[in-house]
Amino acid sequence: MTYTRRTLLETGVGTALVTALAGCTALTSDDESADGSDTEAESDPESDDTNSSANETPNASDDDSDGESDAEANGETDDETDDEPTEHTLELLGEEHIDHEHACLHAEFDDRTPLEAGSETEAAATVDETHVIWEVTYEGEAGYVTFDADAHHADGSFVFYTADGTATPVSGTLLEEGDVDDDECGPLDEYVEVEPEEGVITLELQAE
Numbered sequence: 001m002t003y004t005r006r007t008l009l010e011t012g013v014g015t016a017l018v019t020a021l022a023g024c025t026a027l028t029s030d031d032e033s034a035d036g037s038d039t040e041a042e043s044d045p046e047s048d049d050t051n052s053s054a055n056e057t058p059n060a061s062d063d064d065s066d067g068e069s070d071a072e073a074n075g076e077t078d079d080e081t082d083d084e085p086t087e088h089t090l091e092l093l094g095e096e097h098i099d100h101e102h103a104c105l106h107a108e109f110d111d112r113t114p115l116e117a118g119s120e121t122e123a124a125a126t127v128d129e130t131h132v133i134w135e136v137t138y139e140g141e142a143g144y145v146t147f148d149a150d151a152h153h154a155d156g157s158f159v160f161y162t163a164d165g166t167a168t169p170v171s172g173t174l175l176e177e178g179d180v181d182d183d184e185c186g187p188l189d190e191y192v193e194v195e196p197e198e199g200v201i202t203l204e205l206q207a208e
Contacts, residue, residue: 117143
């Protein structure tokens with residue numbers, strides 16, 4: 001085949017153009033690859049931070065120990081929070097004379113009348129009736145009840161029967177005391193006979 005000078009020139013120009021385009025394409029690909037590598041390199045620190053945060057967990061044992069230390073430091077215990085006064089109950093009956101049989105009839109058949117005793121002699125509950133079964137309640141070590149003898153129609157000493165507890169005079173003169181046998185009266189336990197002092201008798205009551 002015979003090539004003219006024009007043909008050769010055109011062919012040479014085309015070859016040079018193709019070669020130049022191929023070089024640009026290769027350069028562009030290399031640049032893009034380099035940019036991609038830089039992007040991946042920049043993202044690695046963030047990935048490391050994320051992994052590091054995921055591996056960090058709170059120390060639960062430290063929190064628990066701190067809570068226990070605070071409770072111990074404040075001196076708080078379950079026993080102290082549950083420590084509430086206990087209510088005690090016993091029965092009290094006033095009579096003019098020692099008569100177990102008569103007193104037992106009240107104990108067996110009469111309704112109980114609620115009475116809240118005082119926590120000290122100065123705050124004692126005051127009554128002036130006999131032939132009444134009092135259901136006495138109190139909180140603490142003992143309860144106190146005052147019998148107003150001056151307000152009663154009878155004179156002289158008075159007798160106090162108890163069930164489920166004891167009665168001890170703190171004002172007045174103790175004349176006699178004793179147990180009530182179960183054969184005589186099952187519901188009653190003890191009795192005391194007391195002479196009033198300045199018109200009153202104050203009893204210290206303790207449940208058993």
